[in-house]
Amino acid sequence: xxxxxxxxxxxxxxxxxxxxxxxxxxxxxxxxxxxxxxxxxxxxxxxxxxxxxxxxxxxxxxxxxxxxxxxxxxxxxxxxxxxxxxxxxxxxxxxxxxxxxxxxxxxxxxxxxxxxxxxxxxxxxxxxxxxxxxxxxxxxxxxxxxxxxxxxxxxxxxxxxxxxxxxxxxxxxxxxxxxxxxxxxxxxxxxxxxxxxxxxxxxxxxxxxxxxxxxxxxxxxxxxxxxxxxxxxxxxxxxxxxxxxxxxxxxxxxxxxxxxxxxxxxxxxxxxxxxxxxxxxxxxxxxxxxxxxxxxxxxxxxxxxxxxxxxxxxxxxxxxxxxxxxxxxxxxxxxxxxxxxxxxxxxxxxxxxxxxxxxxxxxxxxxxxxxxxxxxxxxxxxxxxxxxxxxxxxxxxxxxxxxxxxxxxxxxxxxxxxxxxxxxxxxxxxxxxxxxxxxxxxxxxxxxxxxxxxxxxxxxxxxxx
Amino acid sequence: xxxxxxxxxxxxxxxxxxxxxxxxxxxxxxxxxxxxxxxxxxxxxxxxxxxxxxxxxxxxxxxxxxxxxxxxxxxxxxxxxxxxxxxxxxxxxxxxxxxxxxxxxxxxxxxxxxxxxxxxxxxxxxxxxxxxxxxxxxxxxxxxxxxxxxxxxxxxxxxxxxxxxxxxxxxxxxxxxxxxxxxxxxxxxxxxxxxxxxxxxxxxxxxxxxxxxxxxxxxxxxxxxxxxxxxxxxxxxxxxxxxxxxxxxxxxxxxxxxxxxxxxxxxxxxxxxxxxxxxxxxxxxxxxxxxxxxxxxxxxxxxxxxxxxxxxxxxxxxxxxxxxxxxxxxxxxxxxxxxxxxxxxxxxxxxxxxxxxxxxxxxxxxxxxxxxxxxxxxxxxxxxxxxxxxxxxxxxxxxxxxxxxxxxxxxxxxxxxxxxxxxxxxxxxxxxxxxxxxxxxxxxxxxxxxxxxxxxxxxxxxxxx
Numbered sequence: 001x002x003x004x005x006x007x008x009x010x011x012x013x014x015x016x017x018x019x020x021x022x023x024x025x026x027x028x029x030x031x032x033x034x035x036x037x038x039x040x041x042x043x044x045x046x047x048x049x050x051x052x053x054x055x056x057x058x059x060x061x062x063x064x065x066x067x068x069x070x071x072x073x074x075x076x077x078x079x080x081x082x083x084x085x086x087x088x089x090x091x092x093x094x095x096x097x098x099x100x101x102x103x104x105x106x107x108x109x110x111x112x113x114x115x116x117x118x119x120x121x122x123x124x125x126x127x128x129x130x131x132x133x134x135x136x137x138x139x140x141x142x143x144x145x146x147x148x149x150x151x152x153x154x155x156x157x158x159x160x161x162x163x164x165x166x167x168x169x170x171x172x173x174x175x176x177x178x179x180x181x182x183x184x185x186x187x188x189x190x191x192x193x194x195x196x197x198x199x200x201x202x203x204x205x206x207x208x209x210x211x212x213x214x215x216x217x218x219x220x221x222x223x224x225x226x227x228x229x230x231x232x233x234x235x236x237x238x239x240x241x242x243x244x245x246x247x248x249x250x251x252x253x254x255x256x257x258x259x260x261x262x263x264x265x266x267x268x269x270x271x272x273x274x275x276x277x278x279x280x281x282x283x284x285x286x287x288x289x290x291x292x293x294x295x296x297x298x299x300x301x302x303x304x305x306x307x308x309x310x311x312x313x314x315x316x317x318x319x320x321x322x323x324x325x326x327x328x329x330x331x332x333x334x335x336x337x338x339x340x341x342x343x344x345x346x347x348x349x350x351x352x353x354x355x356x357x358x359x360x361x362x363x364x365x366x367x368x369x370x371x372x373x374x375x376x377x378x379x380x381x382x383x384x385x386x387x388x389x390x391x392x393x394x395x396x397x398x399x400x401x402x403x404x405x406x407x408x409x410x411x412x413x414x415x416x417x418x419x420x421x422x423x424x425x426x427x428x429x430x431x432x433x434x435x436x437x438x439x440x441x442x443x444x445x446x447x448x449x450x451x452x453x454x455x456x457x458x459x460x461x462x463x464x465x
Numbered sequence: 466x467x468x469x470x471x472x473x474x475x476x477x478x479x480x481x482x483x484x485x486x487x488x489x490x491x492x493x494x495x496x497x498x499x500x501x502x503x504x505x506x507x508x509x510x511x512x513x514x515x516x517x518x519x520x521x522x523x524x525x526x527x528x529x530x531x532x533x534x535x536x537x538x539x540x541x542x543x544x545x546x547x548x549x550x551x552x553x554x555x556x557x558x559x560x561x562x563x564x565x566x567x568x569x570x571x572x573x574x575x576x577x578x579x580x581x582x583x584x585x586x587x588x589x590x591x592x593x594x595x596x597x598x599x600x601x602x603x604x605x606x607x608x609x610x611x612x613x614x615x616x617x618x619x620x621x622x623x624x625x626x627x628x629x630x631x632x633x634x635x636x637x638x639x640x641x642x643x644x645x646x647x648x649x650x651x652x653x654x655x656x657x658x659x660x661x662x663x664x665x666x667x668x669x670x671x672x673x674x675x676x677x678x679x680x681x682x683x684x685x686x687x688x689x690x691x692x693x694x695x696x697x698x699x700x701x702x703x704x705x706x707x708x709x710x711x712x713x714x715x716x717x718x719x720x721x722x723x724x725x726x727x728x729x730x731x732x733x734x735x736x737x738x739x740x741x742x743x744x745x746x747x748x749x750x751x752x753x754x755x756x757x758x759x760x761x762x763x764x765x766x767x768x769x770x771x772x773x774x775x776x777x778x779x780x781x782x783x784x785x786x787x788x789x790x791x792x793x794x795x796x797x798x799x800x801x802x803x804x805x806x807x808x809x810x811x812x813x814x815x816x817x818x819x820x821x822x823x824x825x826x827x828x829x830x831x832x833x834x835x836x837x838x839x840x841x842x843x844x845x846x847x848x849x850x851x852x853x854x855x856x857x858x859x860x861x862x863x864x865x866x867x868x869x870x871x872x873x874x875x876x877x878x879x880x881x882x883x884x885x886x887x888x889x890x891x892x893x894x895x896x897x898x899x900x901x902x903x904x905x906x907x908x909x910x911x912x913x914x915x916x917x918x919x920x921x922x923x924x925x926x927x928x929x930x
Contacts (some may be wrong), residue, residue: 166635166882170635193623195887197906198928199670206663353576436661444665
């Protein structure tokens, strides 16, 4: 039996149970293991957790924190457990604090154009509820059907519509947060404009559970646009040509709500997966684009620019069924790519808009030099790329994959980009902090962390080092 | 001669001069007095400053801070000196650190759709430079022709286009900041998406010079929209009817870039000022609205909604000259109102969108109950109101004005609003911190302030108490 100071595990667990009367607590069972290791018990690499706790209310959260403070136990906040950066997996001796049962939409207010939700609400469910009332929730990460608003807030999740509506951070009006010391604070509010306090709402968005536990979120909802929905696709000889054309499209002044790139290999994989026949060749890449508020000019002007910039196979539609098929293609991209091999690492970086073509060229070079399999897709309209590295055989990433990722990160930084565009940092990238942010900012981050969490109990070793 | 500890003023000033070789230093002259008191020496209420320093470069900023640390002298950062909340006036014994000469656009990059500017660049000048290249800078505070990007960042300035493009905070990609200890840090970057560090960029935006001195700003520029510009006006029997119609317009799904309200008295004042003839009666209010990216449907649908909701005198135009006149009306609003009396206080609050009509009703009630003159205009589309209190005779605000403002603040908070929508806090409102934010958040704000500025030298007593 593990000993923490003078206490045994069972003493800690007894105290935990007393403090969390409405929680469901799992110890040593499959559910605990699964949630400890990104949905797969066999993935477990972070050691053995103390308990997996699904809280029933905010008081249970306070109880978990009280237990953690008393026994100096790490707390890993978790909701839908969809992190792509080892941000919510168990840590040796930790309590996983799951808020997945706090999944109620407490208010959906049309006239104020906002909703107040618990952190466990699934993004898609919030959006569906809003659409029933003529509004929508803009942020649409690829994980939309399965990821939670709480997780989206903690990672500042992005998606396809960031281009027009920004990331999660641009769609949150207020938060309630429980601090490590058990105080619940209210940040932001219900107004579109706010210039009163320091912007602590934004400090908590994207802080990956390292500064406090988000207990309530006030999201901005927008009225559904009155214009037409237009969706299109186009092909290019390679990703570089696509990237160059995307900048032309963007600079035209057309207000795209979607500008998505898929490289040739990804389209081939999608054809296999979807039983479709889009791919022309391994190298020819595909652009999926859209407007959610179009008039007559949008399809015309975009077709003209596409043709002038080497695109072919252009199809533009206002038919919802056809549009759905195209968007599904983009949505299924990850599943199709992951089906190509035994193992994968999907990366996420963003570069300044003009550097997209150079970055794409560099990915091709790394593919060749390192002899690695990379399938690249991305939100081309805001310079955000997701190269996915694939390999077979051993589960551990081989050296050329590791080196390939390292090269892409270095290149991204040298182009003035960021090695996390929308997936956050977790434990996958925090060793890059000084390289991306500099040692002064790294130090300030630790000081802020220390201010909110002096005992270091909240998701330790995530986000910052 | 004032003594700071063991030092005389002249000893401090000698040290200051040594540390700021490229600065222009004013002591005791009219320029020093003017910049100490919101552009008017006779306004001075904060005591006597030590010096007004126009720095010539970033090293001078470091020199001012070094002097301030050595002698524990308060530093008041200032740029265009247009604060409406006593945010940049002198404080007894302080050094005013003016960055107005740091006014260069260092880079204007079309392909990256961004500009890198020094804090002294005037908003309008940046926007003009961007428009020459087919881009624009969206934030448009009423002070656009005279206020600086540095000041806009420090107050999170808003404006008419917030409705569509957000406030300053939504249009900044990165900052360089000199900390109180003289370290210059780089926050954010050149990419549209960023999910790596804690969002310190947003922490500094709106922090009113209390956490550090902004030395460089990377702003997002947007391509000029391809659609038509449409501008219109409409009248309502009162502000309440206007406010209700604005919510209908907003919820229609039309993408307005301007939804501005002027009450009857303001329109009368404008007619006097502009020699126009818009006002129908003291009570009938005016809506000025616009689209910067319209097709055929926008004017049609908005006219229909306006008519269905009690509007009359509707005029909608695509003629740039006519549009200019309408927008000038809104822009001259403050000058026209201020010309109505000897003294004024312009207020700034934002309420949840559905509460606009109730707030407007309450302003009418306070006007009557307190027997005060209030002229109200505002950015109706995002619930942001500017009631201006007028009086004659004594320069000090009379009791009924003070009480009127207090009543409006309490009502705003009771409606779930904020008492600062876009003008920040300064010294005008920081006594309301606990009431608006709660004592826990107040405490956290002080802890953050203390983390960045342990000596308390940066704009003390502003923003927070």
